[in-house]
Amino acid sequence: MNITAVLQPWPIEAVAAIVAGILILIVPRILNYVVATYLLVIGVLGLLHTWQAHAVNPQTVMAIVAGAVILIKPAILSYVVGIYLILFGLLESGLLRLW
Numbered sequence: 001m002n003i004t005a006v007l008q009p010w011p012i013e014a015v016a017a018i019v020a021g022i023l024i025l026i027v028p029r030i031l032n033y034v035v036a037t038y039l040l041v042i043g044v045l046g047l048l049h050t051w052q053a054h055a056v057n058p059q060t061v062m063a064i065v066a067g068a069v070i071l072i073k074p075a076i077l078s079y080v081v082g083i084y085l086i087l088f089g090l091l092e093s094g095l096l097r098l099w
Contacts (some may be wrong), residue, residue: 016041029079032074035081058091058098 020038024031046060066084070077090096 001033012045013042016045032070032077035077036067036070036074039063039070039084059088069074 016038020034023034040063043060043062046057046063049060050056056096062084066080071081087096091098
């Protein structure tokens with residue numbers, strides 16, 4: 001079985017989420033750092049889409065800010081993730097529009 005052929009159609013975001021989930025299950029004490037790294041990776045990938053003539057999504061900016069805040073102050077992980085998820089849901093549903 002060729003692993004690269006299997007993973008080729010998978011979005012990078014999906015692979016990052018699976019890797020983050022596995023790391024958290026194997027070593028739960030690094031939860032804060034895994035979540036922060038995951039959010040930063042998702043944010044950077046979102047910024048890379050801007051090079052393809054796409055506008056910057058508010059979700060991209062939120063992911064980068066949330067990841068940086070969690071790295072700076074890991075103790076507030078639950079608050080940052082909660083606020084991030086609420087804002088993400090409001091933006092995705094169209095109830096909140098930033099630009």
